[in-house]
Amino acid sequence: MTPAELSRTVLRSVRGAVEEQELSVAVPARIVVQPPPRPGCGDYASNVALQLAQQAGRPAREVAEILRKRLSGSAGIARVEIAGPGFLNFTLGDGAQVALVREVLARGDGYGGGPAAGQSPVATDPAADPVAAPATAPAAHPTTVPASNARAAVVAEALARIDAAAGPGGRGVADEQPVLVPAPYDLAALIARLGVDEARWVLLRPAAQDPVRVPERPVQRESNPRFRVQYAYARARALGRHARELGFGSEPGDVGAPVRGRVADDGSSDGAGSAAQALKSFHTLLATYPSVVESAARLRAPDRVVRHLEATADAFFRWHDVYPPLPVGEQKPLAVHRARLALAEAGRTVLANGLRLLGISAPEHL
Numbered sequence: 001m002t003p004a005e006l007s008r009t010v011l012r013s014v015r016g017a018v019e020e021q022e023l024s025v026a027v028p029a030r031i032v033v034q035p036p037p038r039p040g041c042g043d044y045a046s047n048v049a050l051q052l053a054q055q056a057g058r059p060a061r062e063v064a065e066i067l068r069k070r071l072s073g074s075a076g077i078a079r080v081e082i083a084g085p086g087f088l089n090f091t092l093g094d095g096a097q098v099a100l101v102r103e104v105l106a107r108g109d110g111y112g113g114g115p116a117a118g119q120s121p122v123a124t125d126p127a128a129d130p131v132a133a134p135a136t137a138p139a140a141h142p143t144t145v146p147a148s149n150a151r152a153a154v155v156a157e158a159l160a161r162i163d164a165a166a167g168p169g170g171r172g173v174a175d176e177q178p179v180l181v182p183a184p185y186d187l188a189a190l191i192a193r194l195g196v197d198e199a200r201w202v203l204l205r206p207a208a209q210d211p212v213r214v215p216e217r218p219v220q221r222e223s224n225p226r227f228r229v230q231y232a233y234a235r236a237r238a239l240g241r242h243a244r245e246l247g248f249g250s251e252p253g254d255v256g257a258p259v260r261g262r263v264a265d266d267g268s269s270d271g272a273g274s275a276a277q278a279l280k281s282f283h284t285l286l287a288t289y290p291s292v293v294e295s296a297a298r299l300r301a302p303d304r305v306v307r308h309l310e311a312t313a314d315a316f317f318r319w320h321d322v323y324p325p326l327p328v329g330e331q332k333p334l335a336v337h338r339a340r341l342a343l344a345e346a347g348r349t350v351l352a353n354g355l356r357l358l359g360i361s362a363p364e365h366l
Contacts, residue, residue: 001076001077001092001093001096001099001100002100002103002287002290003033003034003044003287003288003290003291004290004291005076006033006044006076006077006090006092007030007031007032007033007046009071009074009076009077010031010033010046010048010067010071010088011027011028011030011031013067013070013071013074014027014028014031014048014052014067015027016070017066017067017070022066023052023056023058023063023066024055024056024057025052025055025056026055028048028051028052031046031048032046032047032048033045033046033090034046034288034291035284035288036089039277041083041089042079042081042089042090042091043090043091043092043096043280043284044089044090044092045083045087045088045089045090046087046088046090047086047087047088048067048088049061049063049064049067049082049086049087049088050085050086050087053086059086060085060086061082061085061086063086064082064086064087064088065082067088068080068081068082068088071088071090075093076092076093076095076096076099077090077091077092077093078091078092078093078094079091097283098252098253098254098339100283100286100287100346101252101286101342101343101346102252104286104346104349104350105250105252105342105345105346105349108349109349109352109353109356111289111290111349111350111353112165112289112290112292112293112350112353112354113164113165113166113167113290113293149182149183149184149185150183150184150185150186150187150190150199150203151180151182151183151185151203151212152177152180152183153187154187154199154200154203154204154359155177155178155180155203155204155302156177157359158200158204158302158305158357158358158359159177159297159300159302161356161357161358161359162293162296162297162302162305162357163297165293165297165353165357166293166294166296166297166298176300177300178208178300178301179208179209180208181206181208181209181210181211181212183203183211183212185212185214187199190202190203190214193214193217194214194215194217194218195218196360196361197226197230197360197361198215198218198226200358200359200360201225201226201306201358201360202214202215204302204303204306204358205225205226205303205306205307206303207301207303208300208301208303220366225310225313226360227366228310228313228314228317229309229310229312229313229351229354229355230355230360230361230362230363230366231313231366232312232313232316232317232347232351233313233348233351233352233355233362233363234363234364234365234366235316235317235320236316236344236345236347236348236351237348237364239325239326239341239344240341240344240345240348242326243325243326243333243337243341246326246327246333247333248333248337248338248341249338249341250338250339250341250342250344250345251335251338251339251342252339252342252343253335253336253338253339253342254335254336254339255279255323255336255339255340255343256323256334256336256339256340258275258276258279258322258323259322259323259324275322275323278315278318278319278321278322278323279319279322279323281315281318281319282312282315282316282318282319282343282347283343285308285311285312285315285350286312286346286347286350288308289308289312289350289353289354292304292305292308293305293357302357302358305354305357305358306358308354309350309351309354309355309358312347312350312351312354313351316344316347316351319343320344323340323343324340325337325340325341325343325344326341
C-alpha cells in the first residue's frame with residue numbers, strides 16, 4: 001500500500017463516518033499521510049482527526065477513535081493506533097513492501113506520474129533497461145523568462161515537467177512561477193563552466209528563498225549530492241548487468257536477513273535494528289516519491305524533488321551495504337537475491353524518473 005492508497009482509504013473512512021452520522025463534518029478533498037516523526041510509531045501517520053475535531057465539536061482523540069474502528073482490519077493495514085492528542089499511526093501489513101516494489105516496477109517510468117512532457121535526454125539503453133525512456137528535447141515553458149536569468153529559466157522548465165507528471169490533481173497554477181532569489185547567470189556560460197547536469201542541479205537544488213551557490217568546478221565524488229544520485233542510479237544499473245551475467249533476474253519478495261558485520265553510517269557495527277531501519281527508510285522514500293512530485297507541483301518547488309532524490313540515493317547505499325543484492329564468492333543466487341535485485345530496480349526507477357523531471361541525465365556508467 002502506497003501513501004496515496006492509504007490516504008484514499010482514510011478518506012473513505014471519513015466519508016463513511018459522515019454518511020452514517022458518526023461525524024458531522026465536511027469531507028475534506030484530500031488527507032495527508034506521511035512517515036511518522038520518530039521510529040516506533042508505525043509506518044505512516046495522519047493528523048486528520050485533529051483537523052476535523054473543531055468542526056465536529058468533539059475532542060480529537062474521540063474523532064480518532066471513530067476513524068480507528070473503521071480503519072482497523074482494512075486491506076493492507078495491520079494496525080491502527082492513536083498517539084498524542086489524536087494522531088493516527090498506521091502499521092502496514094507484511095506484504096505491503098513487496099506490493100510496493102511490484103507497483104513501482106509495473107508502472108516503470110509512469111511511477112510518480114505519467115512520462116513528463118518534454119523529457120530531457122537520458123543516457124540509457126532502452127533495449128537493456130525497462131526504466132529508460134525515449135530521449136526528447138525539453139519543452140518550452142509557457143511563461144517567458146529572461147534569458148540572462150539562468151535560475152528562472154531552468155526552474156520554469158523543470159516545473160513544466162513536474163506539472164505534467166503530477167497531473168490535474170496535484171498541479172499548482174501552471175503559469176505561476178515561484179519568487180526566486182535572483183541568480184543572474186548566463187545559462188550558456190554556466191553550462192560551459194559546469195556541464196549541463198551540474199549546472200541544472202546547482203540551480204534547482206536551493207529552495208526559492210535561498211541563494212544559488214555556484215562551485216568553481218563540478219566534483220565527481222560522493223561529497224557532491226548530484227554525483228551521489230547519478231552514481232546510485234549507475235550502481236543499480238550495474239547490479240542488473242551483473243545479475244544477468246550470473247544467470248538470474250529480479251522477483252519482488254522477502255529480502256531476507258541483513259549481512260552481519262557491515263558498518264553503519266556512524267561507524268558502529270550495524271545491528272539488526274539499524275539494518276531494519278535502513279530497509280524501512282528506503283521503502284518509505286520509494287513509496288512517498290509520487291506525493292513529493294505532487295507537492296513540488298502544488299508548491300512550485302522543484303527543490304523538493306532534488307532533495308528527495310538525494311535522500312533516496314543515500315538510503316539506497318545504506319540498504320545495499322547490509323542487504324547485498326548479488327551472491328558472494330561461490331554462493332548460488334537465492335530467492336533473497338532476486339528480491340533484493342527487484343528492490344534495487346525499484347530504486348533505480350525512482351531515481352531515473354526524478355532525474356528526468358529535473359532534466360538531468362541518468363548515466364549507465366560513471
